[in-house]
Every structure is written in structure tokens, then in C-alpha cells.
Amino acid sequence: MELEELKSAWTQMSDELNHQKKLTNQIILDMTKQKYQNKFTTITKYETLGAVVCFVVAFFVLLNFSKLDTWYLQVCGVLTLSFLIVLPVMVLTTLKRLKNIDILNGSYKENLKFYLKTKNRLLRLQKIGIAVGFIALFFIVPVTSKIISNKNVFLTSLKTEQYIVFAITLIIMVFFCRWAYNGYLKITQSAQELIQELE
Template sequence: MELEELQSAWTQMSDELNHQKKLTNQIILDMTKQKYQHKFSTITKYETLGAVVCFAVAFFVLLNFDKLDTWYFQICGLLTLSFLIVLPAMVLTTLKRIKNIDILNGSYKENLKFYLKTKNRLLRLQQIGIAVGFIGLLFIVPVTSKIISNKNVFLTSLKTEQYVVFTVTLIVLVFFCRWAYKGYLKVTQSAQELIQELE
């Protein structure tokens, strides 16, 4: 009788340990998923704020598009609108896709493959955004100058202080872009390591 009770107690303890192990594994997986999604929360907030600003400026340009009275200002206006609407929308869409990858479902290989594809798209969009941002100064500045002060910068010679301000702006923009891109690299690498830990 004692042997049967001992076997029954042993089986019950074994079942409880297995149940606890499953619960612990599930808790660890849930925490990993939360950590993964949290990695992109800060970037998403900043990008959303940036997109709202871009959309507001685009709306302002649209409202004042009639002030762009020459063909070259209208082309600059269209380029400005494209830059302010298309790129932020693409970045937000890609961020949503990468943040919402369900790393607990599907195979590890499929999740990692999808993550790497989406990560590369996100980083490529950032590189394009940086490049177009610098080139964009050539069409955004004339548009804003024309709308706000009705000045044609194409026909105006710049003063020394304006060259200095433009140069300082470019230098600050270079450092900011490098800092932001490094942040993207750090976050995406950290998220990738979380997925690889699930293997």
C-alpha cells in the first residue's frame, strides 16, 4: 500500500512539475514577446510624431499651393508634398509590420526570415529618407520661402550669414542623421537577438 501511495505521490509531483515548467516557459515566451514589441515602441512614437509634423506641413503647402506661381515652384511643391507624405507613411507602415511580428507563432526560420526582410526595408527607408532629406533642402527651402515670404530664392543671392546658417544646418543635420540611424541599427539588432534566442 505504501508503495502505491508513493508512486501516486510521485506521479502527482511529476505532473505538477511539468505543469509548472510549461507555465514558466509560457511566461518567459510572453516576456520575450513584450520585450520585442517594446523595442520598437519608442521609435514608433518618434516616427508618429514626425509623421504628424510632416502631414501638417504638407497640408499647409497644399493650402498655399496657389502661391507657387511658376512651373519650377510647382515642381518643387510636388516634390515637397511627395517627401512629406509618402516617406513617413511608408516608414510607419514598415514599423507596424516589424513591431507586430508574432514571434511566438510560426516557425523560427520563417519569423527570422520575415524579420530580416522587414528590418532591411526599414533601414533602407531610413537611408533613403536621409539622402532625400539632404536633397530635399533644394526644393523644400524654395517652397517654404515662396509661401511664407513670397521670395524667389532662385533669383536672390544669398548673404554671408545665410551661407553660414545653411552650412551649420547641414552639419547639425549630418550629426543628427548619423545618431538616429545608429539608434535604428541598435534597436533592430537587439530585436533580432531576441528572436534568435527563441531558436
């Protein structure tokens, strides 16, 4: 009788340990999924705030588009609107796709493949955004100058101070863009490592 009781107790304890192990594994998986999604939460907040600012400025340009009274200012206006609307939407859409990958469902290989494809798209968009951001200065400045102060920068000569301010702006942009891009690299690499840990 004691042997039977011992066997029964052993079986019950073994079942409880298996259940505990499954529960622990599930908790670890859920925590990994949460950590993965949290990687993109901060970036998404910053990008959303940036997109809202871009949309407000785009709305302001649209309201004042009639002040752009030459064909070249209108071209600059269209380019400005495109830059302020299209790029933020594309970045936010890609970030959402990255954040919402269900790393616990589907195969590891498929999830990693989709992640790498989407991550590369996000980083490519960031590079494009940086490059276009520098070029955008040359079409955003004329638009804002005309709308705000009714000055056509193409017809006025810039003062030395304005060249200095422009140069300082470019230098600040270089450092900011490098810092931001490196942040993206760090976060996307860290998220990739979380997925790879699930193999």
C-alpha cells in the first residue's frame, strides 16, 4: 500500500512540475513578447508626435497655399506637402507592422524573415527621410518665408547672418540625424535578438 501511495504521490508531483514548467515557459514567452513590443513603444510615440507636427504644418501650408504666387513656389509647396505627409505616414505604418508582429505565433523562420524585411524597410525609410530632410530645407525655407513674411527668397539676397544660421542648422541636423538613426539601429537589433532567442 505504501508503494502505491508513493507512486501516486510521485506521479502527482511529476504532473505538478510539468504544469509548473509549462506555466513558467508561457510566462517567459509572454514577457518576451511584451519586451519586444515595448522596444517600439517609445519610438512610436516620438514618431507619432513628429507626424502630428508635420500634419499641422502641412495644414498650415495648405491654408496659405494661395500665397505661393509663382510656379516655382507652388512646386516647392507641393514638395513640402509631400514631405510632410507621405514620409511620416510610411514610417508610422512600418513601425506599426514591426510592433504588431506576433512573435509567439507562426514559425520562427517566417517571423524572423518578416521582421528582417520590415526592419530593413524602416531603416531604408529613415535613410531616405534623412536625405530628403536635408534637400527639403531648400524647398521648405522658400515656402515658409513666403507664407510667413511674404518674402520670395529666390529674389532676395541672403545676409551673412542668414548663411551662418543655415550652416549651423545643417550641422545640428547632421548630429541629430546620426543620433536618431543610431537609436533606430540599436532598438531594431535588440528586438531582432529577442526574436532569435525564441529559436
